[in-house]
Amino acid sequence: MKKKPVSIRNIAEELKISVTTVSFVLNGKAKEKHISKELTKKVLDYAKLINYRPNQVAQSLRTGKSKLLVFMVEDISNNFFSQLARIFEDIAYEKGYKVIFCSNENDDDKANELITLFSFRQVDGFIIVPSPGIRDTIENLVKDNIPVILLDRFYEGLDCNSVVIDNEQASFDATQHLIDNKFKNICFISTASDQSQMYGRLHGYEKAVEVNGLEPHILQIPFNEIIKGKGKEYIKKFFEQNKDLDAVFFSTNYLAQSGLEVLKETNQNLIKDLGLIAFDDNDMFKIYDPTITSVAQPLVEISTKLMEVMLPLLKKKDISETTHQKIVLKTELIIRESSLVKQK
């Protein structure tokens, strides 16, 4: 049978002292509470001997702290998010926190449901890649002084901690890079979304195109069509209707995926002739033929910043007075074959 783990009470009884004393010692409050050196040592030694581990559930109930963080992303199977998760996991464990990952599919209902699930007090803090319409939910969390950090995207005008990248600059630089490499008809394939990250990417592209006196060519696929797996159809039709394109900038990695599939199916050679850049790097990009240029997000830096912002919030009793931080990180344009001048 499952043997019962030892409790503080067992220790107290064995040593014939009070539970209180044991608790004080175990929590490092021996000096502060005037527990003698000898007794302190005795408790510590015995606890070690029997391999005592506090029951974290009981601790949580009493203290209201669970040492659990929720890391809610759009889709944990998406390479970008899973890599981020992997790095954040390590950082969190180091600080004594466990992480519950979950995917909201960029769906408001799912996101709301998940947040309610880990509701109020169950969890010490939230890191959230927010879906478009949960602004109110986030605002409520903030109002209730629950530590929250928005990741990847944020709500304009909502005062909340966030860690994001400079999407507009990243997108501008990538587009400019294509232009510098003699591409003239660059299209931007994206989702029809007004979430901040997509907005930034679109505007960076538009600005670069405009500054250089070129024409924009934009495809914005409705999100629910992508969900339904219709992304490829949209892209295919778009390519058919815009035969004069000489470069493509994909605003997300799954669009790049779909786009490459379409190109592969319709005209293999096109992949080599077109200028190509994808947002978010993928390990496969460096072994593709041609190797594919990408906008890489600083994964380690993002995770580190998340914890840097989160930790003080977890420590404080009352975070209502803390000012919210908005961290904006730089991306890196990894230049590979696909975006360089094509020699005909």
Next chain:
Amino acid sequence: MKKKPVSIRNIAEELKISVTTVSFVLNGKAKEKHISKELTKKVLDYAKLINYRPNQVAQSLRTGKSKLLVFMVEDISNNFFSQLARIFEDIAYEKGYKVIFCSNENDDDKANELITLFSFRQVDGFIIVPSPGIRDTIENLVKDNIPVILLDRFYEGLDCNSVVIDNEQASFDATQHLIDNKFKNICFISTASDQSQMYGRLHGYEKAVEVNGLEPHILQIPFNEIIKGKGKEYIKKFFEQNKDLDAVFFSTNYLAQSGLEVLKETNQNLIKDLGLIAFDDNDMFKIYDPTITSVAQPLVEISTKLMEVMLPLLKKKDISETTHQKIVLKTELIIRESSLVKQK
């Protein structure tokens, strides 16, 4: 300030009834405990009105159940595991369980540490992709009647639930497929590991080669060298020393990754001339040029089986009498261009 969530006590006081009654009603034991229909309805209605959510920490403390599962994989950022995680997540949530994902890096110390961390009673069940040397730890979990399922690999002779694939058959079929397509000098690139999954894959390959009267060509890279990022060097040297190879079978997706990198760097054309198969599918394989044949694991089926095996264990009071299940699932060989007869 953070407002206190409503408790059962609040409901009891408001309705001027006992906490017990409220608890019974809320747990659906109204009939069983002879609570009148009217009162039951009153409680339910009021609970809904004030949006009551039970404090799960208190529930856990009392019941010893946390409604948490640990899903420990080798590396959550690995595509195969993150996809599995994504699917399992949904299934678990549906059943009211939350999932803590963690990565053990196939390292014994890390794995042991994590298991201890979620130690005894903190968590309701474990799904573990075990590192080579934690057999004893697993055995202890089993002895303590803690629900455990081994995933992807198992220990020969250890009686424990497991969900794995038929690696040997998968590997045999893949190799036979290459042979059927006229490849004669097929090499097998793998890790120097005697974990069950690798053992199976190696033997499947060896058997197929032998049955067909061909010579085996095997590269086994020590695991710690792979960790150090030296995998590519090993593969490169191997290719240099075996110039007459006409096909390569990679035993894992990260080896395929490395192998393709090597081929890309040394001789782009080789990729088209060699027969190629990779274990574990990757979204990129179908847009590579050539598209790459792979052995795909049945992700949905694996996740479903995991939950199917896990749920009864979670329900039972005493699982010491339950017999352990060993589920072996079939893989699918996804045949693409890279493994078909090459026309010169």
Next chain:
DNA sequence: CAAACATACTAAAACGTTTTAGTAAAAAAA
């Protein structure tokens, strides 16, 4: 030499549930 303080320790409440072991009244059986 009393008052103040420091030291060493502890009893008991509290966190929010579930569950055991009841009670009291009404209904059914004898």
Next chain:
DNA sequence: TTTTTTTACTAAAACGTTTTAGTATGTTTG
């Protein structure tokens, strides 16, 4: 009518901690 059973509900303990508000000494201090 008395006994038994059923119905409707509840008091209080328990889960394992943390923490408040102590007590009982010994030690300074004025």
